Amino acid sequence: MRLRKRHLLWLVPLVTLAIIIVIPLPAHLLDRGSSSVRILDRNGEELYEVQKSHHGSQRWTSLHEIPHSCIAALVAIEDRNFYGHAGISLKGIARALWQNLTARRTVSGGSTLTQQLARITLGAQRRTFTIKILETLLALKLEQSLTKDEILERYFNEAYFGHRSYGLAAAAQTYFGTSVAELSTAQCALLAGLPQAPSTLDPFVDLDAARMRQKRVLNAMRETNILSQDEAELAARETLTLTEDRTQIRAPHFVMWLLTERMQELAGPAVRTTLDLTLQTAVERIVERKLKELADKNVTSAAVVVLDAHTGDVLAMVGSADYFDTEHDGAVNVALAARQPGSALKPFTYALALSHGDTAASTVADTFVQFLTQEGTPYAPRNYDYLEHGLVRYREALANSYNIAAVRVAERVGIDVLLGFLRSAGLSTLTQTPDHYGLALTLGDAEVRLLELAQAYGIFARGGKTLPVRTLLADSMSDGTNILDPKVAWLITDILSDPTARLAEFGESGPLNFDFPVAAKTGTTRNSRDNWTVGFSPDRIVGVWVGNADNSPMKGTSGITGAGPIFHDAMLAATENIPERIFERPAGLVQKTVCRLSGLLPTPLCPHMIEEWFIEGTEPTEPDSIYQSFLIDTRNGLLANTKCDQTFTEPKGLAVFPREVEQWAREQGWPTPPTKESPLCGAQSPMEKPANRQSSWLEITHPQPNESYLLDPLIPDNQELVIFEAHASSDIQTIDWYVDGEKVGTAKAPDFRMKWKPEPGEITVTARANDLMEESYIAVLKR
Numbered sequence: 040m041r042l043r044k045r046h047l048l049w050l051v052p053l054v055t056l057a058i059i060i061v062i063p064l065p066a067h068l069l070d071r072g073s074s075s076v077r078i079l080d081r082n083g084e085e086l087y088e089v090q091k092s093h094h095g096s097q098r099w100t101s102l103h104e105i106p107h108s109c110i111a112a113l114v115a116i117e118d119r120n121f122y123g124h125a126g127i128s129l130k131g132i133a134r135a136l137w138q139n140l141t142a143r144r145t146v147s148g149g150s151t152l153t154q155q156l157a158r159i160t161l162g163a164q165r166r167t168f169t170i171k172i173l174e175t176l177l178a179l180k181l182e183q184s185l186t187k188d189e190i191l192e193r194y195f196n197e198a199y200f201g202h203r204s205y206g207l208a209a210a211a212q213t214y215f216g217t218s219v220a221e222l223s224t225a226q227c228a229l230l231a232g233l234p235q236a237p238s239t240l241d242p243f244v245d246l247d248a249a250r251m252r253q254k255r256v257l258n259a260m261r262e263t264n265i266l267s268q269d270e271a272e273l274a275a276r277e278t279l280t281l282t283e284d285r286t287q288i289r290a291p292h293f294v295m296w297l298l299t300e301r302m303q304e305l306a307g308p309a310v311r312t313t314l315d316l317t318l319q320t321a322v323e324r325i326v327e328r329k330l331k332e333l334a335d336k337n338v339t340s341a342a343v344v345v346l347d348a349h350t351g352d353v354l355a356m357v358g359s360a361d362y363f364d365t366e367h368d369g370a371v372n373v374a375l376a377a378r379q380p381g382s383a384l385k386p387f388t389y390a391l392a393l394s395h396g397d398t399a400a401s402t403v404a405d406t407f408v409q410f411l412t413q414e415g416t417p418y419a420p421r422n423y424d425y426l427e428h429g430l431v432r433y434r435e436a437l438a439n440s441y442n443i444a445a446v447r448v449a450e451r452v453g454i455d456v457l458l459g460f461l462r463s464a465g466l467s468t469l470t471q472t473p474d475h476y477g478l479a480l481t482l483g484d485a486e487v488r489l490l491e492l493a494q495a496y497g498i499f500a501r502g503g504k505t506l507p508v509r510t511l512l513a514d515s516m517s518d519g520t521n522i523l524d525p526k527v528a529w530l531i532t533d534i535l536s537d538p539t540a541r542l543a544e545f546g547e548s549g550p551l552n553f554d555f556p557v558a559a560k561t562g563t564t565r566n567s568r569d570n571w572t573v574g575f576s577p578d579r580i581v582g583v584w585v586g587n588a589d590n591s592p593m594k595g596t597s598g599i600t601g602a603g604p605i606f607h608d609a610m611l612a613a614t615e616n617i618p619e620r621i622f623e624r625p626a627g628l629v630q631k632t633v634c635r636l637s638g639l640l641p642t643p644l645c646p647h648m649i650e651e652w653f654i655e656g657t658e659p660t661e662p663d664s665i666y667q668s669f670l671i672d673t674r675n676g677l678l679a680n681t682k683c684d685q686t687f688t689e690p691k692g693l694a695v696f697p698r699e700v701e702q703w704a705r706e707q708g709w710p711t712p713p714t715k716e717s718p719l720c721g722a723q724s725p726m727e728k729p730a731n732r733q734s735s736w737l738e739i740t741h742p743q744p745n746e747s748y749l750l751d752p753l754i755p756d757n758q759e760l761v762i763f764e765a766h767a768s769s770d771i772q773t774i775d776w777y778v779d780g781e782k783v784g785t786a787k788a789p790d791f792r793m794k795w796k797p798e799p800g801e802i803t804v805t806a807r808a809n810d811l812m813e814e815s816y817i818a819v820l821k822r
Contacts, residue, residue, distance in 0.1 A: 077309040078294055080316035081352075081512060087288045089298065089305060100208045100219050102192040108224040108265075109207065110191060112231035115259035118152040121191075126153045126182035127175055154178040155234070156194045200230060201237030203286070214242055216282035224270070225277035228260065229253040243284045250279075285363055290319045292358030292372040297510055304511075311512045313352035318345060321612040322355045329605045330360050336594045339587050341605055342373035344493050345613045346580040348500040350516050351508045354579075354613065356490075359588065368588035377468045377486035378584060381562030382423075382440045383571045384461070386499065386531050388481040389437045389445075391452045391460055393527045393654075399434040399534060400638030400651045400659065404699040405444040407762060409741075412477055416747050420446040420482065423563065423597070428543070429703045430665075430696060432638045434651070437531075438540035440561065442482055449481035457481065463522050464495035465505060483562055492573055493582030499535070499558065500575040502625065503528040525625040526654045532558045532622050533652060535574065550603035555619045557610060561599050567592040572599070572606035577620040579613040581606055627655050634663040636694070644668060644692040667695050672717035683720035702792055737767045737774065737811040740790075742804060747818045748797055760794040765806050765813070767791065777805035 076089045102110070114121050150158070157177035161170065181190060200210035208219045210230050215222070222230070232252035233240050242249040254275055261271040288294055293314055298305075326341045345355035358372030393399070405428040409419045422428070422442045436444035449457060455473040457480060462469055466487045469476075476485050490508070497506025503523035509516065534540060535558035538551075545551060551559045551574070559574025568590055573582045585601040586593060593601065630652050634645035639659045641648045644666035653659075671691045672679040679688040693712040696704045705711055741764040742748075748761060763776050763786070772788045778795065779802060786793040791806070797819045804815045 076305045076307065078297065078305070079309055079311045080290075080314045080319070081311060082316065083311065084289075084316040086290050086312065086314065086316065087294045089302075099196050100192075100206065102188050102195070105192075105195055105207060105219055106222055106224075106227060108260075109195075109219070109222060109227035109231060111263075111265040112224075112227045112256050112260055113191075113195070114152070115263045115265060116231055116256045117155070117234075119259075119263060121152050122187055124151055124153075126178035126180075127151060150174075151178065152194055153181055153190055156190060156197065157181060159194075159197050159199075198234045199237050200233045201241045202243060202284075209287075212287060214281055215279075223274075223277065224266070225253070225257075225274040225279060228256040228274060229279060232256045242279075242281055246281070288362075289316060290314055290356065291362040291370075292374065293319070293353065293356040293510075295370075296356070296358075296372060296375060301510065313347075313350075313354065313509050313512060314356070315354045318612060319355045319357070322357050322609050325605055325608045325612065326357055326360055329608070332604075333585070333593075333596065333601060336596045336601070337587070337591065338585055338593050338596060338601060339367045340369075340373065340585070341602070342489055342584040343605065343609050344374050344490050344582045345609065346493055346497070346506065346508065346582075348497060348506070348575055348578050348580050351494070351497070351506045351519075353490075353508055353510055355609075371588055373584055373586075373588070374489045374582075377488055378569045378586070379483050379485065379564045380487050380492055380571050381483040381564045381569065382442070382445070383492060383560050383562030383573050384483045384485075384487075385437060385440065385445045385481055386535060386560055387461055387464065387495070388449050388452060388457055389433055389534075390499075390523060390527055390531050391457060392433065392448050393530055394524060395452065396657060397433065397448075397451075398638070398651070398653050398657050398659075399432065399530055400633050400653070401433050402430050402638050403433065403436055403444045403447050404697060405429060405431045405436060405441045405447075406700055406703045408443060408447060408699065410446070410450070410478055416749065417742075418478065420479070424544075427703050429707065430636060430700045432635075432651075434534050434537065434540050435543065437534050438537055439544040445481045446478045449478050454478060454480055460522070461495070463505070463520075464498055465491050466495055467491060483564065489571075489582045489584045492571075493580050496573050496575055496580055496582070498523050499528045499532045500577065500580060501528075506580075524654075526627050529622065529624055529628065530652060530654070532575075534558075535560055536622065545599060549599060550607035551599070553607075553610065555614070556621050558622070559606065561597065561603060563597040563601075567594070567596065570597055570601040572602040574606060574610065576610065576614055576617075577622055578617050579610065581610045581613055583609065628652050629655055629658060631658045633659060634665070637663045637665040639663040639665075642666065646692075665694050665696065666692050667712070669693055669712055671713070672720060674719055675717055677713045677715050677717035680716055680720045683717065687719075702790055735768045735770055735809070735811060737771060737806060737808050737813050738765060739804065739806050739813045739815045740764045740766055742815055742817050744815050745817070747820060749820045750797065750799065759797065761797045761817075761819075763791070763793045763795060763804060763806070765791040767808060767811075771808045771811070774806050774808040777803075777807065779803050780805070 077085055078087045078089060079085055154174055157174045160177060161173060196206040199205055200207070202213050204210040204213040207230060210233065211217050211219050211222055215226055229242070229249055232255065233249070240249045240252050257266065257271045257275055260266045261268060297312065322343050322345065326343060330338060330341055340360045342359060343355065343357040344353065346352065347354055356374055358374045359369045360367065361369045363369055407419065407427060409417045412418050420442050423440065427443065428441055431441060431444055454476060458469060458473050458476065468486050468488060494506050494508060498504060501519065502525035504519035504521050506519055507517040536556055555576065557574055557576050559572060562571035569584060569586045571584050575581070583602040583606040585596070585605065630650050632641060632648050633639060633651050634641040635647040635649045640662045642663045645663050668690050670679040670688055672683055673687050673689055693710055694704065695712055741762055750759060765774060767774065767788065773785055774791045775782055776784050776786060776793050783795055784793045799819050799821045802817050802819055804817060806813045
């Protein structure tokens with residue numbers, strides 16, 4: 040019986056050995072495929088290596104590519120008897136046990152390189168007794184299945200060297216920025232020492248500890264006669280320069296966005312994206328260069344997106360000045376952040392107006408106007424330059440980005456219609472009600488994403504079709520949805536690419552001017568926290584944002600001076616090596632000559648004419664009504680009649696402006712057409728008076744009773760003014776204005792207009808003329 044038990048004891052290891060020999064190693068354990076997915080640009084250039092589960096950066100390298108000094112260093116420090124054992128080393132285990140007992144702590148491990156590879160292969164997080172047995176069995180099986188060189192190759196490719204670097208090649212790139220083949224003996228010695236405790240010995244965290252471990256490796260190499268004493272000392276004295284502690288990644292904002300949005304779809308050893316790394320690099324350098332020029336303007340960041348206007352491919356994405364700049368929140372991708380776009384939304388307002396029958400020659404008053412908000416408070420838009428520009432055609436109003444004109448056009452279109460149109464164009468962040476945004480929506484008083492705004496501009500570049508973006512070359516291409524008449528899209532494009540139309544505000548040269556067709560629009564928020572330029576050629580769409588991640592205001596910058604220069608250079612880079620094309624004009628457009636001031640058909644009195652494009656059926660049919668002929672008595676400049684001596688009369692062409700432009704015209708020096716007949720010409724027509732009013736009268740027309748004004752700290756004091764206006768009978772030519780009983784000025788007929796610098800409080804505004812007095816009560820509030 041005792042003999043049978045002894046035989047059974049021998050049977051256990053024999054059966055175990057038989058199992059090791061007979062049972063094949065599972066295929067997945069011998070799989071050399073990387074556990075990562077390489078993200079590539081459209082041309083195959085690597086952007087980033089994405090690791091599945093708990094893996095980091097990894098590159099498979101053949102053993103013959105690895106320097107002998109690296110191989111020798113690893114064997115010397117980890118497993119000197121590597122070539123003499125069959126997977127486990129009883130001598131090594133005994134030595135480690137004795138050293139640990141002597142030191143009363145763990146100072147040495149008894150695992151062979153093969154056992155370490157088995158541990159890596161199993162991937163167990165805890166080393167229980169069962170796991171150790173499995174490691175031993177797997178080590179024996181690895182020795183049976185693989186050659187020593189194959190074991191070393193797998194180790195060098197799968198061992199963890201710290202800092203998300205799996206394998207020697209990744210470690211060489213992470214710590215030294217070099218390839219495996221270029222590693223020096225000193226570098227090999229440092230890297231060979233890291234797998235023992237990769238976190239503790241991380242050179243970026245504790246270089247001194249890593250260098251101490253390196254010396255132990257060099258001593259081991261000297262003890263095994265791989266290095267001489269002099270060679271070991273020379274390697275120990277070699278200066279080791281670490282690379283900057285950064286993740287090995289290119290186009291980081293794009294890559295991280297892709298990982299966030301489409302991680303589950305990234306399959307296979309490599310995935311090609313739509314990004315063009317050459318263009319991406321060029322745009323990154325442009326941003327870096329231009330931001331240095333803006334440093335004195337308190338500008339620290341910028342974002343750029345470049346899209347293919349035909350396919351929607353994202354060709355470049357820069358989300359900030361520097362992804363790794365923690366001081367300025369560089370990792371925040373502003374290309375995807377919601378920011379106020381300023382005037383960059385205006386083209387959509389005008390596109391809707393043209394869709395509803397207006398034309399590029401339609402006129403709008405860019406003069407002071409006040410609207411009531413949903414809350415009943417007055418809203419008076421102001422232009423960026425705080426000036427008024429009179430009667431302007433849509434072409435010049437949009438090209439020069441006049442705010443007051445845009446708000447008047449938005450009122451005609453309807454904010455609910457504009458909001459729906461912007462959403463259909465792809466601006467997903469506009470989730471509030473029309474009342475929430477109000478008329479200021481057309482001025483960018485809402486938050487949008489740069490990427491989505493660039494997409495939305497695609498409707499102009501693509502003849503009215505939306506532009507779905509593509510990020511992977513494997514994605515199918517979508518034709519988009521037609522949401523705008525191609526003729527309207529072309530007209531907006533023509534306006535935005537017209538350097539003559541924008542002369543008044545932007546001058547003859549600047550970042551929006553190119554020697555090939557480019558349509559562009561700038562945007563600047565009134566608090567100077569964001570400025571934008573978005574535009575397109577027939578083939579490329581470029582969007583640029585400039586500002587600060589902490590939302591601090593910039594100094595003395597606008598869309599044309601901040602984002603504009605980046606846009607210009609980015610557009611040049613994006614269109615390099617692309618054949619020049621024009622914006623193709625669709626059928627159904629006609630060109631007509633119109634009077635420049637009114638946009639109507641010219642008459643002999645019209646001094647200036649221009650050519651304008653119209654959708655067939657919308658071209659003007661009425662003659663100009665602004666310039667009119669008056670018969671003037673040359674003796675006094677008043678109206679002549681048939682009783683006048685013709686010796687003293689002459690016809691004169693004068694401009695008759697709409698009422699909302701009259702005051703501006705007078706201030707600009709336009710001759711005012713006379714309303715009275717000359718007394719030298721005989722009977723004088725009686726002046727018109729309001730019905731049922733036979734005596735003198737006075738009425739304040741502005742401000743209206745009980746209006747409230749909110750002082751805005753962002754508007755200069757000399758520009759934040761309340762307008763006083765009145766009407767009076769013809770016998771009153773001047774009136775005096777009072778605020779809380781104190782005279783503040785005198786104004787003349789016909790509108791008795793005066794500007795008053797407001798002060799907070801409950802205010803009584805009084806107009807006086809002779810014995811007449813009118814009052815109005817307003818409130819001035821402080822923000």
